[in-house]
Amino acid sequence: MMSLQIQKTTHPKPLPKSSELGFGKHFTDHMLTIEFERGKGWFNPRIIPYSDFQLDPAASVLHYGQSLFEGMKAFRQQDGSVALFRPEFNWDRMSKGADRLCMECPPKEMFLDGIKTLVKIDERWVPKEKGCALYIRPTIIGTEGFLGVRPADRYLFFVILSPVGAYYAEGLNPVKIWVEEQYLRAAPGGLGWTKAAANYAASLKAAQEAKKKGFSQVLWLDHTRKYIEEVGTMNVFFVFKNEIVTPALDGTILEGGVRQTVIEILKAQGRPIVERNLSLEEVQTANSKGELIEAFGTGTAAVISPIGELTSSTWSLKLGNGKIGPLSQKLYDELTGIQYGLRPDTYHWLAKLM
Ligand SMILES: Cc1ncc(COP(=O)(O)O)c(C=O)c1O
Structure with missing residues (x-):
């Protein structure tokens, strides 16, 4: 330089x-x-x-x-x-x-x-x-x-x-998430995929109201309020019986580094990870059939944050009996293992200071 x-x-x-x-x-x-x-x-x-x-x-x-x-x-x-x-x-x-x-x-x-x-x-x-x-x-x-x-x-x-x-006072314990059906974080064609400060200003009201109701974060929906986008300042993954789904990047979702990392780890392990649209209805249906196994958020601050509850104004579902799910735990161990040099950095993700 x-x-x-x-x-x-x-x-x-x-x-x-x-x-x-x-x-x-x-x-x-x-x-x-x-x-x-x-x-x-x-x-x-x-x-x-x-x-x-x-x-x-x-x-x-x-x-x-x-x-x-x-x-x-x-x-x-x-x-x-x-x-x-x-x-x-x-x-x-x-x-x-x-x-x-x-x-x-x-x-x-x-x-x-x-x-x-x-x-x-x-x-x-x-x-x-x-x-x-x-x-x-x-x-x-x-x-x-x-x-x-x-x-x-x-x-x-x-x-x-x-x-x-730790980012959350709860540590690795599952967090309660409010499904936000009123406020929108980002709209198509806007700034959602960037880390513009403006996106965070847009998110404060919903987070504040969710906290007042006793929730840690909100689940952001798309502008139709049907599809899942992110959870608070994290990307989100849902583990179903036959596949693991994270919402596809559509211009309103921030492309997280940990999201990308988790996708690469899951692919390397041969697990069925899919990036696609995911509706609230699909999550609810899978849950009622017993096919929703776990859900977690990913982000630099919290790394992996298991979701223990999703609640909207009209419905609520609980996941994992108040405990972190096995896949969330495995991913947390693998990712933090690499970050702290406890596990081999086979993906070459670490940049050592000279
Ligand atoms: C809105 C939002 N989504 C997702 C993420 C996760 O991104 P990353 O994994 O790069 O930390 C962040 C930042 O932490 C964020 O602010």
Whole structure:
């Protein structure tokens, strides 16, 4: 990468206890920032102490929502080294999302080298305990100050790091999911397949109302309210008697890295994994025939999250007697085994820091 300036903090923070990590509450000592200006390209790559930004109040991110982020993790390996999990997947998704939002994304090498250097500098923050990891949050925002709806000519790419524990307080226990029939996360032709900040703003109301009713997350449906899309901030898999189904990517669903990983693991194991449309009605019918075995969500934050209950305004079904299903457990063990270097990385998903 063009000369990366590094300014180390003179006030390193104390490390939080691993039992008190939670998710996204603590941030490391440093952050990466790179600027972009149309006509000039990317410039001024810096690693600096974690700090506030100065931003023009007219910056396009604040008015027209030009904001796109990623979520990935670094894991402490058995030999004490640190590895990123499939970082190229995240670059690829960010770069496609940036194009959809008329934003700029740093080239792949700049993205990967910048993140690796940052994680190396803050390496002491990568937790050692299984179940914990260093969450990496690359973000791009439009920083040009102007009013008027058009793509900005200036962007800031920044990366912050957060040591994290379990995403759900329930841990690997099954979660209760509210079937959301009113609010929609994303519509055809919109931004659903990108990690645009706007999608998360659109999701808050439904999640808040579901929490009030005692549910952890919502099951998002498509615009006809018939087909299943995602569960909260996770992709979703249903295990039926004869096949395993995850909704096909249709432009409204976010293509998850863990979704892709789980599909590849299931295929390699010769299991019948199918990407297709899946209706609520089909799930209910299979359940009433005893042919719905288990269901789980997949995402970087929670890895695998078993679903114990699906409830809508008119019906409810329970799965797995309050316990994680055997396939969910197997996938969790395989995936986390690879991530922490406990099992062979036969798929070459780990990117070790040099
Ligand atoms: C809406 C949504 N769906 C699915 C996922 C899962 O994606 P990944 O497996 O890349 O973490 C996420 C992010 O975690 C998300 O925000």
